[in-house]
Structures are given as structure tokens and as C-alpha cells.
Amino acid sequence: MVLGTASLPVATELCRHDVTSYLEALDGVDDVIVGCTQERALFTELAQQKGSVAPLHFVNLRETGGWGAGGKQALPKMAALLAAAALPDPEPVPVVDYRSEGHVLIVGPADRALSWARRLQDQLEVSVLLTGYAHAEMPVERTFPVFSGGQVTIAGWLGAFTAEWRQDNPIDLEVCTRCNACVTACPEQAIGLDYQIDLAKCSSHRDCVKACGAIGAIDFTRGDTRRSTTSDLVFDLSDTPLLGMHQPPQGYFAPGTDVQKQIDESLKLTQMVGEFSKPKFFLYKEKLCAHGRNGQIGCTACIDVCSAEAVSHDGNRIKVNPNLCVGCGACTTECPSGALTYAYPRATDIGLRMQTMLAAYARAGGAQPMLLIHDQENGATLINRLGRAAQAGVQVDGGLSGVPARILPIAVHHTASTGIDVWLAAVAYGAAHMAILTTGSEAPQYMAALKRQMEVAQIILNGMGYAGSHFSLIEAITPQELDVALATLHPAQVPAKIALFHVAAEKRTTLGLAIDHLKSEASAAPEEIVLPAGAPFGEVQVNKQACTLCMSCVGACPEAALADNPDLPQLRFIETNCVQCGLCETTCPEDAITLQPRLLLTNAAKQPTVLNEAQPFHCISCGKPFGTAQMIANMVAKLSQHGAFSGNADRLKMCSDCRVVDMMANRQESTIADLKRH
Structure with a gap:
């Protein structure tokens, strides 16, 4: 289907003999919407060949809308999808830049690390850090630097990695010339062609040191054992990854012992040379942050939930490293104050899309719409697989139904990026259910955060008298699992009057608007709703x-x-x-x-x-109010025995001005008394 500046016939074979309909739509300057994503590359190429200046948009109407058991009832959904596709693109966001020269540090046991170093040295600038030497034999030619050691730590990101390790063997492989003099000199045969000393066999007679001579590669009294190097990329072949976070930094690859994964990751490595950029996914307003004040810690939600360890703090304020941030948005979802907000897309953009889709759905005669939030990669792929399987009539447990007609998919960069403010706004707009699709790649803390937020949002709605279950967290990996999960979703009660407010840039503003509208349309009107610990109210x-x-x-x-x-x-x-x-x-x-x-x-x-x-305490000297009676009583009890106030406890009952006057008067009296004595 093509929508352009003029009324055009529906094309059922657009990528074949109906392609002229598409070319005619490109003649104008207005937006052109293509209701098919399968042939995106073809349609884009045709537009370029034609020299069209019309903005081009694509939307999937087949797998997400028309294909499946509810295809005949999917017209309102298609209207909603087309309306969303017609929206202007969101405002661009700042970007984070990376630069990689292709220097890769390969870390791991010698047999694995050296093998991959030989394969990659013609494509990348290779350095090797060996952490084990079983069955190892050093290359005869020194074509790349080789280090050895243990207690390895890795920090950084694409183009800016730092590795540190402990040089735990007397032989420094970077200095060693592989001349075999030490191998020949060692009477215990503690040195092999890995050129590392087996300290369990060594009796410390130091013949190898003498044999090495002026080269100086062997040092049993090495003082500074910590070493470091920098690289653009890290290929970690350790049995257990050196970086244990769920979302490692870009440029870090850890395939472990899986040979096929090593091959796949090595191919990615070779593509990570040059200049790269990604969106800066977050916005931070420090004045709203509730993390800390004066060294006291309050909210740690963003730090606790970040799976990339991109959020740190100095005791009073947080800091998000944009180079480590992977754009999950969980920190912004968990942030109770709105100090951290998501920028790709912004909450205002998501809100506009929801409003537009729900309004178009209602105008087309749809009822009880439900929203399905999914990510643009795994989630979208799974939905498409379900649609194709349903259309093909795959028989699994009686056949697949596909995406129900009343479920409207909304793609986001990451499913953890929307939270209670957007969800309650969606219900206020008339969404009878809000489901979030996860596909097994999400960090455990993201899942826990989404469940907590859904619990709070559901308690609020049920507390106001809105019946039913409004939120679901779907966990599906296969089309069959997704099909079953979608079939179990049921619409819940929504306000009789649809809200007209827009999702605001400020989280608390949106929450206030949504709650006020839901309250005004609620059947129950309790004075308060008890919430679980961790709720933002x-x-x-x-x-x-x-x-x-x-x-x-x-x-x-x-x-x-x-x-x-x-x-x-x-x-x-x-x-x-x-x-x-x-x-x-x-x-x-x-x-x-x-x-x-x-x-x-x-x-x-x-x-x-x-x-x-409390009633103010009045200065016993001038009568001016300062502090409270209880505060003064506590202060007198604690400080009356202090040397500065011993014998002068009444000063604690004076305002600051009178206290100074009294001190000066006493000093003057003491001075006069001293003069009289002398």
C-alpha cells in the first residue's frame, strides 16, 4: 500500500507489476508511506534513481497487522500503524564519537591467544597478553608484542581501553629474543619453548640469568610488577570473561572457549576500525537528582540498575559515562525524580506516537486497543517471525494465530526505556493493556525493575477502581511462545473520557497529569493508596x-x-x-x-x-526569637560542660549577637580586674 499526495489505488503486488503506483507517488514533495518493509532496499533504490525529494517512510502492515487469524479485523490497527509512520522524525540527539585505529589486545591462554594473533595480524595491529602457557610455543618471528602475567584488569571502551596486569614470571616476553640460551642453561629443564620459568621446578641457581646476559629479559628480583598497555579493541579469550557486566563496553569481545563464537567475534573485530558514533541516550539534570547531599546517600536506583556499569558517583552526584552507556534506558525508568531522562527517543516522542496510534485506531472503529512495546531488533524480528508463521499456517498446538487485531506494536530502542509515567499516560489515552516484550537478552536487573514499576502502576489503577490487569511483561524467545503469551492478554478498564494532555519532558509532570486524569474518571475515590517500598510517591x-x-x-x-x-x-x-x-x-x-x-x-x-x-525560644538578653525551646534545651544539656561555656551556660540561651556582646563584656571586665591587681 502506498499513501502519497493524491488518492492512489491499493497495490497488492507493489514490488512487481504495481511498482508504477509507487513511482507516481514519488513525484511530489509530500511524505510517502510504503506499507511494506520487506523490499525497503528496492524501494529506496528506486527513489534514488528517480531523484525523488519526497520523504520516504516504511511500515510493516503484513506481519504486524494483516497476517494472522485476526487479519480481517485489522483495519483499525493498520490505520494506527500508518498514522504513526506519518509522524515527523524525532529531533536529532547529540552523538558520542569513537575512533579506532585497529589496535587489538588479545588476552588469554597461549594456545588460543597466539593462534588468533597469527590469524588477525594481517588485518589488525595485534598485541598479546598471555595468562596461561599450556601447550604453548612462542612464534619464532617477533611480528607482534607478547606480554605475560596475571591479575588482569580491563577498563575503557572502543578506542580507549587500558589493560593492567601483574608480571608474575621472571622472563619478560617483550624483551626475550627467543635465543634459547636460558633453555640450554637451565639444569632443571624449567624453561621450555614458551620461554616462561616453571617456578615449581626452579631451584634459583640463576644460570639462566647469566645466560641471558646483556639482553636482561630475566629478573628474579623484579620490583615493579604492575604493567599496563592501551588498545582500541580487546579480544578476551579467557575461560571466564574479565569484564563480568551484562552489557560490556563497545569494542570488547569475549567469546570464551566457544570456537564458533570466536570466529563470529573475530569477524566483528575486523570491522571495528575507523570512526564511529552512537546517540547520547540520556539527559541529566543535576538539580533534580536525589542521589546525595553533603556526603549523605539517598537514591541509588540508577547505579543499581545499570548493567553496563556506566553510572558512578562521587558521594553527592552521579555521573553517566556516555561512552559506556548502551542505551537501555533503565536508569531513566527507575529514576524517581526525572533527573535522568531518555533521549532516544524522548518520552515526548513516545507519548505522541501512542496518542496518534490510539486516536487513529478509534477513528477507524477499533475498540479496546492494547499496546505492545518491543525493541527494534530482537523483538521486531520475533513479531515478524510470528506473522509469517501464522500466514503460512504453521501447525503448532493447533496453529499460530499471529498478532491479535487489537494489539498495536510500538518499537523502541530498548524495552527498559519506558516506565510508569509513559504507561499511566497510555492508560489515560485509552490503552486497555500495556505489554512489554522481552526476548531473553535483557539483564536480570532490567526485568526486576520493570516488574517493580508494573506492580506500583497496577496498584494505583486498581486502587482507583479500574478493574483488570493493565500491564504484562512477556518473556518469549520463539514465535510459539509469543503467540501463546499474546493470546492470554485481555483488555482492562480504562477511563470513559480519553485524556488530551501530552507526555511532558519532565517525568513528574507527566505522572501528575496522568494521575489527575485517571482520578477524575475513577469509579473509586480513596483518600490514599498504600504503595510498596521503593515507590516514587x-x-x-x-x-x-x-x-x-x-x-x-x-x-x-x-x-x-x-x-x-x-x-x-x-x-x-x-x-x-x-x-x-x-x-x-x-x-x-x-x-x-x-x-x-x-x-x-x-x-x-x-x-x-x-x-x-514549636514556640520560638527568645534570647534571654534581647528577647529576639531564635531556635526552639527543645533545641536550646538539648544544646545546653550537651554543651554546658564544654570549656567554652563552662560557667557561662547562659550564653547558650542568647542569640548570636548577644552572645558576642556578653563575651566582649566579660573580657573587658577581666582586663579591668587584671589592671587593678597590678
């Missing part, structure tokens, strides 16, 4: 007997949820601002604060409430 509870109104919590709060009163000793709280980061709890010197997750649905959530207050 809740109250701060204060033990008034312990609280001294020191206001340490106010200074620590990053979201302006806690505030003082400039006119009175009061601790005030705006619940809708609270993200339950816990900074106030960890900062309080009196341990007077506890957190209680909940969603308060009354207007009181947006109004300042007084958590604690």
Missing part, C-alpha cells in the same frame, strides 16, 4: 518528640518537598514533590524521620502541611 513522618527542628532535612531535600517557615519554627511538607529518596531520613541527626510510601489523592498532596512546629 509517599509521605515523610516525623517523630515530634525527637525532632529539634534543626532543618537539616530541608537542606538535604533535592525536590523542595521539605521546607521551613521563615517566620516560625516550622517544618513543612508538600507530598506531591516527594520522591521517597530517603535523603532526609539519612541526614536527620536525631533519627526522627521515616518514609511511608503511598499515593495521596486529595488536594492536600499539593498543599504545604506542617510536620512539626
